Amino acid sequence: MALSRIASSTHASNLLKPLSAALSIRRVISSDSTDPLTIETSLPFISHKCDAPPRAVDTSASELFSFFRDMATMRRMEIAADSLYKAKLIRGFCHLYDGQEAVAIGMEAAITKKDAIITAYRDHCIFIGRGGTLLEVFGELMGRICGGSKGKGGSMHFYRKQTNFFGGHGIVGAQIPLGCGLAFAQRYSKEENVTFTLYGDGAANQGQLFEALNMAALWDLPAILVCENNHYGMGTAEWRAAKNPAYYKRGDYVPGLKVDGMDVLAVKQACKFAKEHALKNGPLILEMDTYRYHGHSMSDPGSTYRTRDEISGVRQERDPIERVRKLLLAHDIASEKELKDIEKQVRKDVDDAIAKAKECPMPDPSELFTNVYVKGLGVESFGADRKEVRATLP
Amino acid sequence: MATLFQGVGAVTPFSASSSLDSNKLLLPSRKSLSISDSRGSIFVYRSDALNLKAATRLQLSPGHQKRSPSEDLLLHQSRGSFGAFGLYLHCLRIAYPWHELLLFEALREGLEEEMERDPRVCVMGEDVGHYGGSYKVTKGLAEKYGDLRVLDTPIAENSFTGMGIGAAMTGLRPIVEGMNMGFLLLAFNQISNNCGMLHYTSGGQFTIPIVIRGPGGVGRQLGAEHSQRLESYFQSIPGIQMVACSTPYNAKGLMKAAIRSENPVILFEHVLLYNLKERIPDEEYVLSLEEAEMVRPGEHITILTYSRMRYHVMQAAKTLVNKGYDPEVIDIRSLKPFDLYTIGCSVKKTHRVLIVEECMRTGGIGASLTAAITENFHDYLDAPIVCLSSQDVPTPYAGTLEEWTVVQPAQIVSAVEQLCQ
Numbered sequence: 075m076a077l078s079r080i081a082s083s084t085h086a087s088n089l090l091k092p093l094s095a096a097l098s099i100r101r102v103i104s105s106d107s108t109d110p111l112t113i114e115t116s117l118p119f120i121s122h123k124c125d126a127p128p129r130a131v132d133t134s135a136s137e138l139f140s141f142f143r144d145m146a147t148m149r150r151m152e153i154a155a156d157s158l159y160k161a162k163l164i165r166g167f168c169h170l171y172d173g174q175e176a177v178a179i180g181m182e183a184a185i186t187k188k189d190a191i192i193t194a195y196r197d198h199c200i201f202i203g204r205g206g207t208l209l210e211v212f213g214e215l216m217g218r219i220c221g222g223s224k225g226k227g228g229s230m231h232f233y234r235k236q237t238n239f240f241g242g243h244g245i246v247g248a249q250i251p252l253g254c255g256l257a258f259a260q261r262y263s264k265e266e267n268v269t270f271t272l273y274g275d276g277a278a279n280q281g282q283l284f285e286a287l288n289m290a291a292l293w294d295l296p297a298i299l300v301c302e303n304n305h306y307g308m309g310t311a312e313w314r315a316a317k318n319p320a321y322y323k324r325g326d327y328v329p330g331l332k333v334d335g336m337d338v339l340a341v342k343q344a345c346k347f348a349k350e351h352a353l354k355n356g357p358l359i360l361e362m363d364t365y366r367y368h369g370h371s372m373s374d375p376g377s378t379y380r381t382r383d384e385i386s387g388v389r390q391e392r393d394p395i396e397r398v399r400k401l402l403l404a405h406d407i408a409s410e411k412e413l414k415d416i417e418k419q420v421r422k423d424v425d426d427a428i429a430k431a432k433e434c435p436m437p438d439p440s441e442l443f444t445n446v447y448v449k450g451l452g453v454e455s456f457g458a459d460r461k462e463v464r465a466t467l468p
Numbered sequence: 469m470a471t472l473f474q475g476v477g478a479v480t481p482f483s484a485s486s487s488l489d490s491n492k493l494l495l496p497s498r499k500s501l502s503i504s505d506s507r508g509s510i511f512v513y514r515s516d517a518l519n520l521k522a523a524t525r526l527q528l529s530p531g532h533q534k535r536s537p538s539e540d541l542l543l544h545q546s547r548g549s550f551g552a553f554g555l556y557l558h559c560l561r562i563a564y565p566w567h568e569l570l571l572f573e574a575l576r577e578g579l580e581e582e583m584e585r586d587p588r589v590c591v592m593g594e595d596v597g598h599y600g601g602s603y604k605v606t607k608g609l610a611e612k613y614g615d616l617r618v619l620d621t622p623i624a625e626n627s628f629t630g631m632g633i634g635a636a637m638t639g640l641r642p643i644v645e646g647m648n649m650g651f652l653l654l655a656f657n658q659i660s661n662n663c664g665m666l667h668y669t670s671g672g673q674f675t676i677p678i679v680i681r682g683p684g685g686v687g688r689q690l691g692a693e694h695s696q697r698l699e700s701y702f703q704s705i706p707g708i709q710m711v712a713c714s715t716p717y718n719a720k721g722l723m724k725a726a727i728r729s730e731n732p733v734i735l736f737e738h739v740l741l742y743n744l745k746e747r748i749p750d751e752e753y754v755l756s757l758e759e760a761e762m763v764r765p766g767e768h769i770t771i772l773t774y775s776r777m778r779y780h781v782m783q784a785a786k787t788l789v790n791k792g793y794d795p796e797v798i799d800i801r802s803l804k805p806f807d808l809y810t811i812g813c814s815v816k817k818t819h820r821v822l823i824v825e826e827c828m829r830t831g832g833i834g835a836s837l838t839a840a841i842t843e844n845f846h847d848y849l850d851a852p853i854v855c856l857s858s859q860d861v862p863t864p865y866a867g868t869l870e871e872w873t874v875v876q877p878a879q880i881v882s883a884v885e886q887l888c889q
Contacts, residue, residue: 190638192634221671222671223669223670223671223673224671224672225671226668226669226671227669227670227671228669231669231670233669233670233671233673233674234673235670235673235674240634240637240674241666241669241670242669242670243661243662244661245657245661248630248657248658248661248662250627250630251626251627251628251629251630251631251633251634251658252630252631252633252634252637252658252662253634254627254630254631254634255630255631255632255633255634255635255636255637255638256634256635256637256638258631258634258635258640259634259635259638259639259640260638261616262590262616262617262635262640263640281626282626282627282630285622285624285626285627285628286627286630286631288622288624289621289622289624289627289628289631292622293616293619444672445667445668445671445672446667446668446706446707447667447707447709447731448667448675448730448731449730
């Protein structure tokens with residue numbers, strides 16, 4: 075058994091083989107072992123007005139394994155969405171998250187489902203991380219009734235109330251004050267939970283961000299503002315849009331931390347640190363240094379403002395899934411074949427979900443008027459003016 | 469018996485009604501926060517003089533427990549008296565407990581009662597806390613409920629409105645005060661995209677039980693930027709409800725209804741109406757958000773109005789009555805959606821409509837109302853609908869010019885005379 079493992083692990087990069095390999099004594103770790111494993115992040119954290127967390131991250135074999143599987147699912151889902159968009163089954167705007175999976179997964183690993191997350195329009199993977207199913211994603215993208223928002227929201231409006239995922243917002247930066255409000259509500263009801271408000275490097279130049287930061291700092295709200303810096307705000311590079319692209323420092327009086335967003339363990343460590351900090355001291359800014367392989371959206375080829383070499387360079391050197399694969403192989407948690415099997419299984423799951431979503435019906439025309447108002451005080455809407463008033467009071 | 473009307477600052481007679489027992493709103497409690505029902509019964513009024521029969525029935529059997537399904541609306545007369553029946557109500561009125569207060573105090577009373585009742589209700593806005601509110605609507609509340617529940621925000625309308633909406637998504641019931649409605653233009657994105665649309669785009673997952681309120685309208689030489697009427701800008705936003713209060717009685721009732729509503733409600737107050745005095749009942753009452761108020765029933769012409777213009781109309785009505793006309797004045801109160809039922813019944817009766825509003829001519833509430841009435845009740849109209857609105861100009865500072873931008877009673881009188889030829 076040990077021999078076959080050694081044979082299959084020769085594919086792993088020599089650079090990451092632990093010292094024990096040289097001694098040719100291999101410890102076999104099972105992929106569902108929860109024994110603690112400590113791995114160092116590849117890059118140090120850079121902090122602003124706070125102490126950086128340690129680089130050694132506590133994890134376990136099963137956790138790493140789940141990272142791989144979840145990230146592979148997200149990657150496959152986004153690629154499939156790409157094909158569906160080109161096949162005109164998904165219309166409108168479709169903003170893909172591939173390349174940035176580590177941020178979603180690492181964050182989930184550090185928090186509970188009681189903590190709130192709110193993000194902008196690049197929300198497919200965060201939705202999955204919060205417990206959404208592939209069927210709901212593809213259903214919503216294709217505008218079917220089985221979608222997360224019953225087909226009425228679309229790509230930019232994924233929400234999941236039961237696991238405190240608050241969307242899913244189309245206007246750049248508008249979710250930041252909302253996130254502040256979520257943190258306010260958590261402080262109001264004295265829950266020991268935090269809110270992660272995600273925004274991009276493009277939104278980091280919005281006034282709303284600084285207004286919200288001011289209020290969060292003023293009232294010590296448990297809000298963590300996470301800047302997913304993929305270095306391009308739509309089609310404009312960050313150095314062309316921001317005078318000071320050190321987004322983690324722009325909070326000024328609010329402490330900040332710069333994290334390697336392609337390293338899922340670093341993200342996990344930073345989010346864990348941020349949660350503890352926010353519950354005690356108020357808001358914090360996390361800047362996740364990440365990268366998106368696709369363009370801003372499906373209507374953007376993504377190559378007019380950056381070179382293909384740059385994209386492939388990042389893919390080769392910093393890809394989050396490859397990093398976890400190397401870790402898994404280096405620590406002998408899984409074999410090459412097992413990982414390939416997972417990828418095949420993921421591919422199948424995604425294809426099944428797409429097939430099922432394609433069979434789902436479009437919403438009924440009567441659905442046009444549902445959910446405009448809540449039936450609170452008996453309001454029924456038939457368009458702008460009702461032809462009949464039926465007000466039943468409670 | 470002639471119906472009574474109120475000019476600015478006059479006292480309104482009030483007719484008694486019976487209570488609707490054990491009619492409590494079932495609101496979900498949230499962990500440690502639960503609603504305390506301080507008062508036993510809640511009044512629900514429909515201020516409508518049309519359904520006298522039902523009002524009589526309920527009048528004579530106060531405190532009846534059961535109500536038939538068709539009688540979900542508790543009806544009573546809030547305005548006007550009719551002959552002997554009116555005298556009966558008038559006598560009841562004397563026996564019934566009530567108190568006199570100003571409009572801003574009525575708003576505060578409504579707000580305070582709701583904050584007492586439900587710990588999830590909170591207020592946020594500029595100067596609402598320690599200062600007590602720039603129009604004293606939140607005076608004393610910060611001392612009573614603390615700084616977190618009556619939150620003084622920095623001057624950042626976009627963000628604190630967004631914050632209110634975010635808090636509402638989790639189940640809190642914030643009331644966002646704009647110091648002047650005009651400032652809420654900065655928060656338009658939050659109100660339109662997040663407030664109005666989140667319930668729909670999330671497929672019904674999130675409700676936004678927020679109330680956005682503030683004074684608007686033309687004041688006394690406040691200048692163009694502080695005399696705006698935002699009803700016209702907000703009216704197209706799907707998913708929100710808009711109401712405009714005009715008397716202390718409906719101010720309190722609408723405030724309470726807006727707070728209890730699960731939909732986002734924008735409550736339009738008027739800068740010049742805050743010091744109106746009126747007697748309101750001691751007992752708790754909630755008005756319906758979607759209903760119009762019959763101010764003065766009549767036969768010849770229907771005059772639709774809201775907010776401050778109600779008083780100009782009533783002043784004109786005095787003149788018109790002397791000249792022999794019998795106008796029916798309806799305060800539409802609900803700006804979105806319109807109470808087409810009340811309006812329709814009135815149009816059916818009088819066949820002539822005059823709309824008097826303070827909104828701008830272009831794209832204002834009057835314009836939408838004209839379209840709605842024409843679409844729905846075209847057959848009942850004997851004459852085209854006339855809409856008197858403010859001029860399409862920025863409100864000038866000079867007093868005389870400012871007077872001319874807004875509809876005056878003399879213009880209303882001549883418009884009625886012309887329509888009723």
